[in-house]
Amino acid sequence: MQQFGLGFGQEIETLALGAHQSDEQSNDAVQFQPNFIEDDDAIAVFKALSQQIEWRQESLWIAGKERQVPRLVAWYGDTEAEYRYSGKLHTPIPWIRPLAMLKERIEAEVGSDFNSVLCNLYRDGKDSMGWHADDEKELGKDPVIASLSLGQERSFHLKHKTVPKLKHKMTLTSGSLLVMKGTTQQNWLHQVPKETHITQPRINLTFRKIMT
Numbered sequence: 555m556q557q558f559g560l561g562f563g564q565e566i567e568t569l570a571l572g573a574h575q576s577d578e579q580s581n582d583a584v585q586f587q588p589n590f591i592e593d594d595d596a597i598a599v600f601k602a603l604s605q606q607i608e609w610r611q612e613s614l615w616i617a618g619k620e621r622q623v624p625r626l627v628a629w630y631g632d633t634e635a636e637y638r639y640s641g642k643l644h645t646p647i648p649w650i651r652p653l654a655m656l657k658e659r660i661e662a663e664v665g666s667d668f669n670s671v672l673c674n675l676y677r678d679g680k681d682s683m684g685w686h687a688d689d690e691k692e693l694g695k696d697p698v699i700a701s702l703s704l705g706q707e708r709s710f711h712l713k714h715k716t717v718p719k720l721k722h723k724m725t726l727t728s729g730s731l732l733v734m735k736g737t738t739q740q741n742w743l744h745q746v747p748k749e750t751h752i753t754q755p756r757i758n759l760t761f762r763k764i765m766t
C-alpha cells in the first residue's frame with residue numbers, strides 16, 4: 555500500500571487518489587487536516603464523549619449466525635435523520651452539547667451542513683471496521699463525510715472499487731479531520747483494520763447529511 559506523505563501543519567491537504575481522475579465522470583476528493591483539534595483539547599473531548607455518548611453494542615446476522623459488531627456505536631442527529639446501516643434502521647438520539655458544538659465547528663471548516671453523526675468507539679486494536687463505502691441511499695449521490703478522530707491513532711485504508719492497483723494507507727491521528735467528498739463513495743472502499751497490538755481506545759465521529 556502507498557503511504558501518503560503528510561508532513562504539514564494546520565493546512566487542509568487534498569490527497570491525490572489516483573489515475574482514475576482521467577475519467578471525466580469522477581471527482582474523487584479526500585482532504586486531511588492532522589491538527590483540526592489541538593492535542594490537549596482532543597484529550598478533553600475524548601473524555602467527555604467517552605462518558606456522555608450512549609454507546610451500544612450492536613449485532614449482525616451473518617450466514618445465519620448472530621455476531622457482535624467489533625466496536626461500540628451510537629447514532630445522533632436531528633429527529634428526522636433516520637439511517638439504515640448494519641442491516642438495521644437507526645433512529646437518532648437527540649444532539650448532546652459536545653457533539654452539537656463539534657458539528658458547528660466542522661460545518662464552518664468544511665462548508666457543508668450535517669444533520670447527524672455516527673459515533674464509533676474502538677475499545678482497542680481488536681475492534682475494527684471492514685471494507686465498505688458510505689453509499690447508502692439516504693446519503694444521496696455524492697455525500698460529504700467529515701470524519702473526526704480522537705484518542706489512539708489507527709490505520710485507515712482506501713482501495714479503488716475497480717482498479718486494484720489504486721490503494722492508499724494513512725494514519726488517523728487524534729484531533730485529525732478527514733473529509734471524503736465528490737465521487738469518493740462511488741469509486742472507493744475504506745476500512746479501519748484490526749491492529750491487535752493496540753491496547754488504547756479511539757473514538758471516531760463521521761458527520762453526515764441524511765436526505766429527508
Ligand SMILES: O=C(O)CCC(=O)C(=O)O
Pocket residue numbers: 672674683688701710726744745746758760
Ligand atoms: O473509524 C473510522 O475512521 C472510519 C469510520 C467509518 O468508516 C464509518 O463510520 O463509515
